[in-house]
Amino acid sequence: MQAIKVIQRPRWQAHIREHAYQADVLSDPAQKYWIEALPEPFAIQFRTDEETAIATATEKLWEMCVAFLDRFFTEAEAGEVDRRLAQLQIPVAYWEAIKLSWDRTVPVEDLSLCTRFDLAVTESGQIKLLEINGETPLLGAETIYQWNWYVDYKRNHQNSKYPLPSDANQFNDFWDRIAGQWRRIVADYNLKETGISFLVDENLEEDREMAMQLIQILYDDVDPDIHVQIVYLRGLRDDAGNEVQRGLGLDADGYFVDHVNQRIPVLWKMYDWSDIQNDMANDATTDVLARQLESGAVKVLEPLWKQVLSNKGALALMWEQFKDSPDREYLLATYFDRDISVEATGLILGMHVRKPMLGLEGVGTSIDTGVGTLEERDSLGYGKEGLIIQAYIELPQAFGYHYTIGSWVIDGEAAGVIIRGDTSRITGRHCLIIPHIVSGDGLFID
Amino acid sequence: MQQYLVISAFIATQLITGCSDMADEDEPDSPEVQANPMVAARFYETTEQCEADTKKQEADYATKLKAYQDNQLKSPPPAGQAPNPPQKPALRAADCAAQMAAARQEHDRHAPVYQTRQDCQVDGVQCEPTPAGYATSGYRPRYGGSYFYIGDLLHRSPAPRTVYQGLNAGEIVTPQGQVLPKTHTGLVAVPQETNLAAPSRPTGYAAKGTITGRSSSGFGSTYKSTGRGGK
Numbered sequence: 001m002q003a004i005k006v007i008q009r010p011r012w013q014a015h016i017r018e019h020a021y022q023a024d025v026l027s028d029p030a031q032k033y034w035i036e037a038l039p040e041p042f043a044i045q046f047r048t049d050e051e052t053a054i055a056t057a058t059e060k061l062w063e064m065c066v067a068f069l070d071r072f073f074t075e076a077e078a079g080e081v082d083r084r085l086a087q088l089q090i091p092v093a094y095w096e097a098i099k100l101s102w103d104r105t106v107p108v109e110d111l112s113l114c115t116r117f118d119l120a121v122t123e124s125g126q127i128k129l130l131e132i133n134g135e136t137p138l139l140g141a142e143t144i145y146q147w148n149w150y151v152d153y154k155r156n157h158q159n160s161k162y163p164l165p166s167d168a169n170q171f172n173d174f175w176d177r178i179a180g181q182w183r184r185i186v187a188d189y190n191l192k193e194t195g196i197s198f199l200v201d202e203n204l205e206e207d208r209e210m211a212m213q214l215i216q217i218l219y220d221d222v223d224p225d226i227h228v229q230i231v232y233l234r235g236l237r238d239d240a241g242n243e244v245q246r247g248l249g250l251d252a253d254g255y256f257v258d259h260v261n262q263r264i265p266v267l268w269k270m271y272d273w274s275d276i277q278n279d280m281a282n283d284a285t286t287d288v289l290a291r292q293l294e295s296g297a298v299k300v301l302e303p304l305w306k307q308v309l310s311n312k313g314a315l316a317l318m319w320e321q322f323k324d325s326p327d328r329e330y331l332l333a334t335y336f337d338r339d340i341s342v343e344a345t346g347l348i349l350g351m352h353v354r355k356p357m358l359g360l361e362g363v364g365t366s367i368d369t370g371v372g373t374l375e376e377r378d379s380l381g382y383g384k385e386g387l388i389i390q391a392y393i394e395l396p397q398a399f400g401y402h403y404t405i406g407s408w409v410i411d412g413e414a415a416g417v418i419i420r421g422d423t424s425r426i427t428g429r430h431c432l433i434i435p436h437i438v439s440g441d442g443l444f445i446d
Numbered sequence: 447m448q449q450y451l452v453i454s455a456f457i458a459t460q461l462i463t464g465c466s467d468m469a470d471e472d473e474p475d476s477p478e479v480q481a482n483p484m485v486a487a488r489f490y491e492t493t494e495q496c497e498a499d500t501k502k503q504e505a506d507y508a509t510k511l512k513a514y515q516d517n518q519l520k521s522p523p524p525a526g527q528a529p530n531p532p533q534k535p536a537l538r539a540a541d542c543a544a545q546m547a548a549a550r551q552e553h554d555r556h557a558p559v560y561q562t563r564q565d566c567q568v569d570g571v572q573c574e575p576t577p578a579g580y581a582t583s584g585y586r587p588r589y590g591g592s593y594f595y596i597g598d599l600l601h602r603s604p605a606p607r608t609v610y611q612g613l614n615a616g617e618i619v620t621p622q623g624q625v626l627p628k629t630h631t632g633l634v635a636v637p638q639e640t641n642l643a644a645p646s647r648p649t650g651y652a653a654k655g656t657i658t659g660r661s662s663s664g665f666g667s668t669y670k671s672t673g674r675g676g677k
Binding site for chain 2: 193194195201227229233234243244246247248249250251253255259260261262263265271275276278279280282283
């Protein structure tokens with residue numbers, strides 16, 4: 001694994017505008033979100049054995065997630081499952097619904113579209129799971145654009161100052177794997193009859209970009225005759241503040257309803273279950289939603305059982321489960337911060353990372369040395385639900401950026417990677433998207 | 447692996463969402479797409495209105511066509527400079543009855559049903575009991591007319607887009623909840639948002655009872671935004 005210099009393609013912004021769903025942010029030099037916005041653009045080059053190792057780790061980690069969930073939802077002792085759900089601060093009203101959601105996965109019913117693991121891959125070859133983006137994994141559109149970059153580079157820029165190795169490839173099966181999973185969902189959920197609504201936060205462009213990317217794959221590769229629509233969380237207003245499209249609603253029977261007051265039989269959402277649950281508690285409609293979810297009549301991507309995986313407490317429970325198995329090689333020691341065991345205390349005295357159980361990427365995260373804090377991100381209100389502590393691992397660096405590997409897993413198969421860099425050790429909102437290539441022997445064109 | 451983005455889905459969903467902040471794929475240097483541009487449409491509440499307007503259009507077309515043909519005969523223009531012939535109206539007076547019946551059918555298929563009149567009126571529409579034989583009994587918004595889009599008329603068989611009667615006189619309410627002034631029938635300009643693109647919406651999923659979750663304490667009320675890259 002090494003950083004390689006690449007050129008800033010002439011007309012790179014035009015290429016992004018013509019070939020990417022998140023054209024505005026990727027092509028804006030001021031935001032430094034895409035490598036060609038930097039004065040010295042770079043990419044990450046993996047060897048083929050490194051690509052294989054990442055794919056193997058990703059698929060193993062998914063197997064471990066499934067084994068963890070099986071154990072999590074198995075009642076070996078009375079009240080055990082409830083205790084675990086309480087440990088993750090999941091509201092009691094949804095316990096039955098979440099258990100039933102996992103039960104429905106055999107035979108597979110509450111389907112998942114995709115998951116993204118954030119991995120630390122070190123130069124010495126260690127691969128460690130940092131986080132599971134189980135419910136609201138973004139970066140799909142970025143994953144597709146890096147492929148378009150690679151194709152354009154190989155086709156048009158191999159005579160430039162920095163050609164890619166002649167055997168350069170890219171570990172990127174995202175499009176095909178998503179298309180495969182869409183096919184299954186289209187058939188199992190009968191999307192031709194039901195259509196599918198995509199719920200996005202009207203204030204977050206990236207939500208809509210992700211939705212549009214997934215819709216494009218659905219239309220281009222699976223079926224262009226499926227009714228799709230975008231539904232906004234709170235509603236859409238014009239510049240004058242007039243509502244032009246109502247937001248998501250809930251009807252008397254607990255069905256999600258769209259802007260034209262139609263029930264939504266199949267919902268894809270870029271909004272966490274915990275947020276939906278908090279909103280409904282705020283709106284005094286918890287019970288009607290919880291009872292509806294128990295019925296399983298409404299299909300949601302990602303399904304309710306994913307709420308367990310996206311909670312960072314899952315990382316502590318997975319460590320507890322796998323710490324004595326060979327599979328621990330992919331995990332970092334992780335504990336709940338309330339844990340007073342010798343191991344947990346030992347971790348607190350050394351370099352470690354504190355993360356809120358529900359906080360999204362980077363928020364409320366700090367790197368502590370045992371005697372003080374090295375780096376931290378604003379908590380923005382997260383952390384009240386509890387924290388985890390995780391062993392610290394130094395991320396690899398390239399041109400001043402620490403980078404993490406986002407590794408997609410779709411239907412149990414590794415589906416490619418997308419790399420994010422950050423000048424801070426904690427990857428957060430001002431991150432950099434770094435494309436990658438894979439090369440076996442590093443042969444270069446003269 | 448798909449190598450290049452194909453923009454068909456982009457265009458299709460643009461129509462659905464009317465989203466404003468995505469670059470125009472065809473003209474990268476053009477300014478942003480308007481949030482909800484006005485488009486031309488024809489609006490009728492009754493078959494009679496439709497027939498009167500389409501007959502007027504047909505007469506207008508006949509006059510223009512005759513003038514065009516006369517002009518061609520009297521002074522044929524140089525090759526390549528011929529003016530375009532007038533556009534034939536796509537919606538014929540003879541089709542009005544069928545089109546307005548389709549609009550009523552559209553209303554029966556898609557109008558939401560509420561348990562009480564009060565629940566129904568919360569959305570700013572006039573309400574009526576659901577007719578006998580309706581799948582769910584309760585109250586539904588009263589039919590307020592239908593738009594026929596000019597673009598539809600030019601390119602494919604026109605599909606009616608029904609609206610509801612507003613609680614306030616002189617107002618109509620789109621299924622999206624947008625209140626529009628009811629100025630006159632015939633040619634009008636309406637927000638593009640009122641036009642839903644094909645594929646057609648599935649039927650039989652009308653909401654039941656009072657709809658919650660849309661207030662300041664509803665969906666999105668507790669979310670703590672973390673900015674781009676937050677998920």
